[in-house]
Amino acid sequence: MAIPSKLLNEGEHVVVSTRTHPKALIGPFLVLVVVVAAVVLLGNWLDEVVQDDVATVLGVVGGILASLLVAWFTLLPLLRWLTTTYTFTNRRFIARSGIIAKEGRTIPLNRISGVDFEIGVVDRLFGCGTLIVTDASADGRVRVNDIPRVEQVQLKVAEELHQGSVRSDDGA
Incomplete structure (x- = not known):
């Protein structure tokens, strides 16, 4: 399910990789x-x-x-479910989809201004929710629906965002 290592830059590693919850099926x-x-x-x-x-x-x-x-x-x-993945690395957010023709969106972590989540009543029953990635681009936000364990994903990503801001403050 994780993004192929050949698509990662040197020194980049996967923090979270997921696809939508199987409830979509x-x-x-x-x-x-x-x-x-x-x-x-x-x-x-x-x-x-x-x-x-x-x-x-x-x-x-x-x-x-x-x-x-x-x-x-x-x-x-x-x-579509099998070929759509959402990955956060220590440097960027990557959304990829496509059966034959591929489509992707990449947002550098340093451009992400917030990662929020929403959990509805049905989502709570299934243990999933919507992840909202807000960035500084003209598009503004990416809604990723039906992410399993969305609260834990949000915590991991928020921690990585914090680590990235600490590294950039230290000049590293």
């Missing part, structure tokens, strides 16, 4: 269950009610449609 999982149940029910109904040739054609059409639904609403979200 609940919806896609439910879609998979519903589609599989619908295919089974359709298959049973077709066997009982429709003639063999028509049942075969309808079964193939249903199978293709089910495959497309599973690919779009289950596999694609799973691949």
Whole structure:
């Protein structure tokens, strides 16, 4: 899950690396269950009610449609979840995503002015929350939703920000 070491600069190390909480996959999982149940029910109904040739054609059409639904609403979200990571190093914040085409955002730690978190009622049940990284850029802030153990992540990042400010005050 961590960012590849070839993407880190000399002397840079990972402080926190994470992805969104697996709760993001609940919806896609439910879609998979519903589609599989619908295919089974359709298959049973077709066997009982429709003639063999028509049942075969309808079964193939249903199978293709089910495959497309599973690919779009289950596999694609799973691949997005697997390929999206959020990493704090001792020098920067890195958000990377993308299945085929990659997208990334990097914010140097010395430009980050604050790291806050929000935990809603549902988030509390799942042990996750939203991390808000505020920086001095024109974009202003990055909201990273559904981060597992968000309070602990925020503490680690705040400590690293403090260590970075102490190092820069010492001239190191």
